[in-house]
Amino acid sequence: MFSQMKRRLGVLTAVAVMAALVPAITSSPASATTAVGTTGVALTVVGSPATYSACPTGSAAAAGFTDTTSTDVDCIAMYGITKGTTATTYSPTDSVPRWAMALYLTRALGPAGGTLGAGVSQGFTDISGKSAEIILAIDQIAELGITVGKTATTFAPDDNVTREEMAMFIERWLENVKAGPGGQSDADGLVAAATTTYVTSDCAGATACTAKYNYTDIDAGSVTVEGANAIKELYDMGIHDGVSATTFNPSSDMTRAAMATFMTAALGHTNARPAGLTIQASLYTNAGSHTPTLTVSDRDASFGAVSGTPVDVFYWTTSTTEGNAAFGATGLCDDSVATGAAITACKIDSGEPTTNTNGNVVPTAVQTDPYATIYQGSDVYYAWTAASGTTYDNDLHGSGDDYSSITVAATAAAGGMQCTMDTPANALTATAAHTVAFGVTTTITCQVKNGGAATSGNVAKALQKVKYKNVRTFTTDSSSVQSGVIMTEEIIGSSDANGQIQFTITGPTDTAGTDVVTDVVTLTDLTVADINNAGVLTSVSGFMTTDDAAELTFSLAYTDTTAAAATSSLTANSTSGLANAVTGITRTYTGTVYDQYGG
Structure with missing residues (x-):
């Protein structure tokens, strides 16, 4: 316990800091819209997910169930962890009884690299009516300390598993298996670390803060300390059913669909890998140049580790040059290159790297670069095995259990941030001061770009940060009752998977008399070097002034004067x-x- 401490990265996606609202006027703050959050909530990014998958894309065939298309269900079906409720149905919305949970866990332990005990009776007096397989599974998970029963003598096999109980089951199960490549067997140290940020914290306005979980309903009520810790550990390890969820619902029944999701994520931390040779990358695409880590696994038909397999890994960088190809017309390698650990490209040498006792080997990746800055570039990796001295022929060796291939891509790097807003096209504008009516809504959209020009292309890069600051001032009050700053607000937004961030400003409600309220808004790019206003001309609606491309500033003057030419x-x-x-x-x-x- 407390032995595997890792750094957590907390991402502040939308934190509102409010100050001094004068009750005579209603002011509505902005909201930051991102892929993973909602306004006013500090959302965390999973700190220690599995680097690789137990079921990489395409490895698990459809399970054939007519009531679900979940790839997580396909994954656990491939490993024999589930057999469905019938031959053609999985019943994803059904709850999971405790006896079924025992079957899930024991069936998963073998592919994960764990060892089951003999299943000696653990003294539960209420399981005798179950099948021999179920009784054995219950006794086996008790032997491993995965369950302690409802009491010393009862297991309550027909009770449904709550989500809290499920978290404890999986957390204890993970402690009975070795961590596989890119995985970890528990996250106790992460929960025990000194710095803990709760979901309601604003991290003092920091651009990022350390956090471990995002749930508001696990630190009070009937949730046990062990249960709360297990939930936090699973969250950190990426074993959950929604990073943006702020409630875990610990007392609710675990559904079969959720169980498949949790089990698949947990298996990724172990040595569970598909049968045959499989190559995986830590990252398959990135905005900008990157060098992933690679892993190759070899498993037999029962998913057991195969050690001592010689593995040759070579790669080809995609090219538009005529005649440049991975293989020639005869299937032999043409422009392919050996990776760092391989001896000769496209040949099984006598001293080739071999899989270890867990059936894994680590090849060396190369840096993948965008092509000509603005277009995607890619490297195709090929892993294969055969008898020593064999030369690779794509016509003979490019398929089957002794072959695996992946493509690693790089798109244009993030080179700037471009922001626009939807003030009316013909609104009266002086430089960057826009006249608007009380109560209007203004949306600011910022997009990650591959450069600082107005014509630069979009970059789909998540977690790029922009700080929005709005100072709202009561500029003119015909009754002379109010004046000065009535609201100061800061939000740090993170781009979604498409590289976009949106901030929505709701204007104040008008009061009696002739009034003017002004918002002065500043946008500061915290991640990418340059920020610009998409080439809008000065004194044209939507224009924002720039301070050496470091920040954008504009104002909204809310007025209630009668509309006039x-x-x-x-x-x-x-x-x-x-x-x-x-x-x-x-x-x-x-x-x-x-x-x-x-x-």
Whole structure:
């Protein structure tokens, strides 16, 4: 216990710091919309998930159940952990009885690399009516300390497993198996670490803060200390059913669908790997150049580790150069290159690296770069085995259990952040000061880009941070009752998987008289070097001033004066044409007058 401490990275996605709201006027704060959060909640990023998977994409065939398409169910079915409620149904919404949980855990232990005991009777007096398989499973998990029963003499096999109990079952189960490549067997040390940030903490406005879990319902009530700790450990290890969930519902029954999700994630931390040779990467795509770590596993048909397998790993960098290819017309390697640990590319040498006693070997990856900065680049890795002295022929060796291949890609790197806002196109604007009506909603959208130009392309990169700050001031009050700052707000938003962050500002509600309330908004890029306003011209609606590309600033002046003509535009039906001496050419010009609010 407390032996495997790792650093947790907490990501502050939306923290609102409110100050001095004057009750005479209603002010609504902004909200940060991200892929993993909601306003005012400090959400954590899983700190220690499994690097590799027990069921990498495509390895587990569809289980054939008609009532679910879950790949997690396919995964545990591949390992024989579930057989379904019938041959064609899994019943994903059904609860999991305690006897079924015992079967899940014992069936999973073998592929994970653990060892089951003989199943000597553990003295439970209420399981005699169950099948021999169930009785054996219950006694076996008791032998391993995974269960202590409901009492010293009862197991309550027909009771449903609560989510708290499930967390304790899986946490104890993990302590009975060795951690596989990129995994860990428990996270006790993480929970015991001195720095703990709770879900309601704002981390004092920091751009990131240390945190371990995101649940508000596990530190009080009937939840035991062991149960709470197990829930936190599983969260940190990426064993959960939603990183953005703020409630765990510990007393609710565990469903069969959730059990499949939790078991699949737990198996990733172990030596459970598909039958045959399998190569995996720690990261398959990234915005910008990166060097992943690799692992190759070899398992027999029963998922047992195969040691001593010689493994050759080579790669080919995709190319647009004519004639550059991984293999030639005969199937032999052409432009393929050996990885660092391999001796000769595309050949099983006598001194080739071999799988260890757990059936794993670690090849050396290369750096994958975007192609010509703006296009995706990729490296294709090939892992294979055969008798010593064999030369690789793609026509002969490029399929089957002794072969595996993956592609690692790199897209354009994050080179800037571009922000826009949806103020009306013709709103009265002086430099970056926009006139708007009370109560309007303004949305700011910031997108990660591959450069600082207005024409730069989008980059799908998550967790890039922008700090939004809004200082709201009562500028003019016809009754002379209010003045000065009425709200100061800061939010740190993180980009979603598409590289986008949104902040929504709800304007104040108008009060009696003629008033002006002003928002001064500053956007600061905390991750990417440059931030710009998408090339909008000064004094045009949507313009934001820039401070050496480090931050953007604009203001919204909420007014309640009667709408009146403020700006106009003139458009022509055509800018050019071919005239002749007889008919000439006709042009239509349309003038439009807009009020100060752009209407």
